[in-house]
Amino acid sequence: MSLISRWKGLNRTARTAIMLAALIVVLELLFNIIEVTIGWFMLWTNESRPKVGRLWVEEERDQTGRQQASTHIDSVRLQPAYERYIHSLDDLAAYVAFKSGFALSREDFLALYRSLPGEDAGRLVEPELLGRLAEADAWGSVKLDKNEDKLQLLFLDFYGQPLHSAQIVLLSAAELMQESHLADNPLYAGRTIPAPLFVTALESLPGHLRLQVVNDPQKWQEWRQRLIAAAVATRIAHGSVTVALEIVQDGSVTVQEIQASELAVEYLINAINALSPETHYSCPGKEEDHE
Amino acid sequence: MNKSFRRILWGVLLLSFILLLVTLYLSVITFPRVPDNLNDIALNNPSIIYGDEDEVVKLLADRAVIPITEMPLTVQQAFIAIEDDNFYNHSGISKLHLLRALSENLVHMGGKGGGSTITQQLAKNLFFTFERDWARKFKEMFVAFQIEQQFSKEEILEAYINQINFGSGVYGIELASQTYFAKHASELTLAESALLAGIPRWPARYNPSTNPKVARERQSFVLRRMVDEGFITEPERAVALAESIKVDRVNRLQGSADYFVEEIKSLAADKLTPDAVNFGGLRIYSTLNSHLQLEATRAVADGLSRLDESLGLLPYAQASWEQRGNYPQAALVAVDVRTGAIKAMVGGRDFRRAPFNRASANNRHAGSAFKPFIYFTALEKRVITPATVKVDEEVAFQSGPKIWAPDNIDFNYLGPVTMKYALLRSINTISAKLIYELSPEAVVAAARRLGITSEMGPNLALALGATGVSPLEMACAFATIANGGTRCQPFMLRSIQNEINEVLEETIPKSNRVTDAQTAFLLLDMLTGVVEKGGTGSAVRSYGFHRPCAGKTGTSNEYRDAWFVGFTPELAVAVWVGFDDNRSMRDTSGRGITGSKAALPIWALFMKNASAGQPVTNFAVPGRIIFSTLDPRTGSGRMPGGPSITVALREDE
Numbered sequence: 001m002s003l004i005s006r007w008k009g010l011n012r013t014a015r016t017a018i019m020l021a022a023l024i025v026v027l028e029l030l031f032n033i034i035e036v037t038i039g040w041f042m043l044w045t046n047e048s049r050p051k052v053g054r055l056w057v058e059e060e061r062d063q064t065g066r067q068q069a070s071t072h073i074d075s076v077r078l079q080p081a082y083e084r085y086i087h088s089l090d091d092l093a094a095y096v097a098f099k100s101g102f103a104l105s106r107e108d109f110l111a112l113y114r115s116l117p118g119e120d121a122g123r124l125v126e127p128e129l130l131g132r133l134a135e136a137d138a139w140g141s142v143k144l145d146k147n148e149d150k151l152q153l154l155f156l157d158f159y160g161q162p163l164h165s166a167q168i169v170l171l172s173a174a175e176l177m178q179e180s181h182l183a184d185n186p187l188y189a190g191r192t193i194p195a196p197l198f199v200t201a202l203e204s205l206p207g208h209l210r211l212q213v214v215n216d217p218q219k220w221q222e223w224r225q226r227l228i229a230a231a232v233a234t235r236i237a238h239g240s241v242t243v244a245l246e247i248v249q250d251g252s253v254t255v256q257e258i259q260a261s262e263l264a265v266e267y268l269i270n271a272i273n274a275l276s277p278e279t280h281y282s283c284p285g286k287e288e289d290h291e
Numbered sequence: 292m293n294k295s296f297r298r299i300l301w302g303v304l305l306l307s308f309i310l311l312l313v314t315l316y317l318s319v320i321t322f323p324r325v326p327d328n329l330n331d332i333a334l335n336n337p338s339i340i341y342g343d344e345d346e347v348v349k350l351l352a353d354r355a356v357i358p359i360t361e362m363p364l365t366v367q368q369a370f371i372a373i374e375d376d377n378f379y380n381h382s383g384i385s386k387l388h389l390l391r392a393l394s395e396n397l398v399h400m401g402g403k404g405g406g407s408t409i410t411q412q413l414a415k416n417l418f419f420t421f422e423r424d425w426a427r428k429f430k431e432m433f434v435a436f437q438i439e440q441q442f443s444k445e446e447i448l449e450a451y452i453n454q455i456n457f458g459s460g461v462y463g464i465e466l467a468s469q470t471y472f473a474k475h476a477s478e479l480t481l482a483e484s485a486l487l488a489g490i491p492r493w494p495a496r497y498n499p500s501t502n503p504k505v506a507r508e509r510q511s512f513v514l515r516r517m518v519d520e521g522f523i524t525e526p527e528r529a530v531a532l533a534e535s536i537k538v539d540r541v542n543r544l545q546g547s548a549d550y551f552v553e554e555i556k557s558l559a560a561d562k563l564t565p566d567a568v569n570f571g572g573l574r575i576y577s578t579l580n581s582h583l584q585l586e587a588t589r590a591v592a593d594g595l596s597r598l599d600e601s602l603g604l605l606p607y608a609q610a611s612w613e614q615r616g617n618y619p620q621a622a623l624v625a626v627d628v629r630t631g632a633i634k635a636m637v638g639g640r641d642f643r644r645a646p647f648n649r650a651s652a653n654n655r656h657a658g659s660a661f662k663p664f665i666y667f668t669a670l671e672k673r674v675i676t677p678a679t680v681k682v683d684e685e686v687a688f689q690s691g692p693k694i695w696a697p698d699n700i701d702f703n704y705l706g707p708v709t710m711k712y713a714l715l716r717s718i719n720t721i722s723a724k725l726i727y728e729l730s731p732e733a734v735v736a737a738a739r740r741l742g743i744t745s746e747m748g749p750n751l752a753l754a755l756g757a758t759g760v761s762p763l764e765m766a767c768a769f770a771t772i773a774n775g776g777t778r779c780q781p782f783m784l785r786s787i788q789n790e791i792n793e794v795l796e797e798t799i800p801k802s803n804r805v806t807d808a809q810t811a812f813l814l815l816d817m818l819t820g821v822v823e824k825g826g827t828g829s830a831v832r833s834y835g836f837h838r839p840c841a842g843k844t845g846t847s848n849e850y851r852d853a854w855f856v857g858f859t860p861e862l863a864v865a866v867w868v869g870f871d872d873n874r875s876m877r878d879t880s881g882r883g884i885t886g887s888k889a890a891l892p893i894w895a896l897f898m899k900n901a902s903a904g905q906p907v908t909n910f911a912v913p914g915r916i917i918f919s920t921l922d923p924r925t926g927s928g929r930m931p932g933g934p935s936i937t938v939a940l941r942e943d944e
Contacts, residue, residue, distance in 0.1 A: 028386070031386060032382060035382040035383055035384070035436050035439075036382060036436075036440065038433055038436045038437075039382065039383065039436035039437050039439055039440035039441075040440055041315065041319070042319060042322070042325075042433055042434065042436060042437035042440070043437050043440050043441055045316065045319055045320060046324055046325055046437065047324070048320055049319070049320060049321070049322055049323060049324040050321070050323065050324060051323070051324050052323045052324075052418070053323040053417060053418030053419060054416070054417060054418065054419075055323075055326070055417040055418060056323065056324070056418075058570075059326075061566055061569070061570045062570045062572075064566045064570065065338075065564075065566040065567045065568070065569060065570030065571035065572070066567075066570065066571050066572060068563065068564045068566055068567035068571060069563065069567040069571030069572070069573055069789060069795065070789075072563050072567065072795050073789055073793055073795055076793075076794070076795055077793075085799050090801065090803065091799070091801075094799045094800065094801045094802075095799050098799045098800060278733065
């Protein structure tokens, strides 16, 4: 029996079912062809289409982020750490402590020195000493270390041999006062003055009065960096007043007693009281005449 | 049909075909471009925030991509069974699902959606918004066809599993695995694979952390589908169903460090740029301690749920989104006393509902928690010793043109009291007398030295803490006392590095002595009295925290703010509780809620759990300090059987 006669022999329902099945197969095939064709067409147009949608937005952000991070790291590479983190002597001390010591070339150290505020730079290294080292060709680098409250500087030559060492006491005003033993001396009890206050007050006086308190300006430049505390005696003796300067020298504390003029001390105390109204210091009184 | 007619017909057909092509081209030319390699983009490393022990706190991209070879077969099978059982046979769409979706859409006359294959879902997630319209569906279908032509089935499945939403703000199987089970995806069991594969269809509903019961039902359904598809046998399903699954998010901190993460992102963005921080593939090392952070989050949640109850509020979880805006808030910040490192930070009860960080940015009245700064000023200036006696009595002071007459909170006056006793009982009149004697300016200067950075008005009302401060400032200022007078600058960012460990930024910890160790210790000793019997913070002990500690309660006017700030030798912690809109906190019977009721329990619970297992340490006593036992009221020698108090004194006092 031929296929045609078989087909004719089928009833209407069977014919419909077979035709439907055939239609589905054809549609399925057609649909598959369409899917693949569209897929290829899309692929063909891919490069002409825009980069839109979440994935591309993220991609752009990723690239921007990476680019910005990369730019930042480039700038970090170009900029020495001290430029970013060290703006004062306290910053330097914190940085040295954090890094457990570090070394700087001569040029970097000089650049750091110049970037510090004047007073901090002066405390770090005395300008004259630095001047002498800078003039010497042998100086190559500086090694910095922190030991408790002291910042240690070791100036080295190009072969790593020490040329000079220096030490800076890193104490705040409160700490400096703690170290002070001036108050133990009955002559100065209750009359001790924190170093920063004394320095500021003295340096606010006119030059001639300043000289009547400390008559050696060169010495004063050295002492002011090492000063812990000062005190003014309560009594005037023979027209002058004893001013005690408590100074850190080679790791130990020494007291320098100087005789200042009565008039200059009065101006000094007025300057101190003006700077620190909370603490009122009285001017020294005259010693009783026992004659 | 003549020859010319045929030619015309062919011409028309050709023209129609060309027109069709042009139309098609013009339509698809606006569709999104598909990358050459899905993984090229998906594999970009996200920026990562690390904690103090270099553990991962947060992946900023919320995605971690792994190759399909590292995904267990059960994961792949579970996704195919539940999302697209015909995945390996179709060319982008499932005709049966499409027909069903079409008929449903016609019946409902709207875009109900559904029936998407894995490829379609991938296309949608990568390129399209979640708006449901025919144009989007049409584009998504076309892109799906392209993806099928361009990539292998494995590549498609890999990209899909790596970027699908698993709830809790995480995408991709690796991060989901780490988030819910604290393990890598390669270690997932069949039961865990099925549980995770069930989530993406409806992440909020099938989240195993928030809806464990529903998630287990969904897991059972996924396993059934896997049996139906022949991936597993019935006995394997039974074993998987019997497996006890512990949803463990402990190591991931998901959600519990959101305030800290936002803070550090903002800090890092200030130094770099937001895009560099989020997408620069950076490693951001923070000071956060995961253990402390989790305990902080738990303590805040526990304390607030108790507070909600006493305020007569519904449990927070049952409140609507709108109602949640009217719930009390809390903040906690924990600072390492010796370094200033911020170890834990909770800025509110719900980051998603209220992302404002109350731990660092809030500015709320400190109440009596400010009093230690007044006593500190007086101790430092040697105006008082802890044994000095002053009279607690009605007071009135001239303050400009007005008379200022502060009362004690209970309107009772005790007569003569020692300074330590006055502080531990938080007597207002004594603080008022002290600030009047010292001057508000001196107190402001001292508080600033200790670590308060907010603007403080130099007025007598400072005696009662009428000045806005943040919990972070308070924790830092108290840390200065705990650290023997050395103030450490608070910091939360240790360093920022790139993928090859080059340092982009780092924090240099800074500290400076702001007062002598003796003065700091005198105040510290006075504050230890607060948490002992008779002190306003004695409840600390009843919450089971028995280690050496010190602190101070604080309650602002009209019970608007409740504080407890305290410390151990290691950690200084400030807790604030209050309403964002400055409402009074009163319980259902109208009683005001104080710092010891609202903030102290959070502090005590946190400290108890945070320090569990750690060795007990005592506060170090500096030199030139002596101890004396005396009558807390008269300051004279202790009478046999009478009340007594031990005070620290300077040797020379």
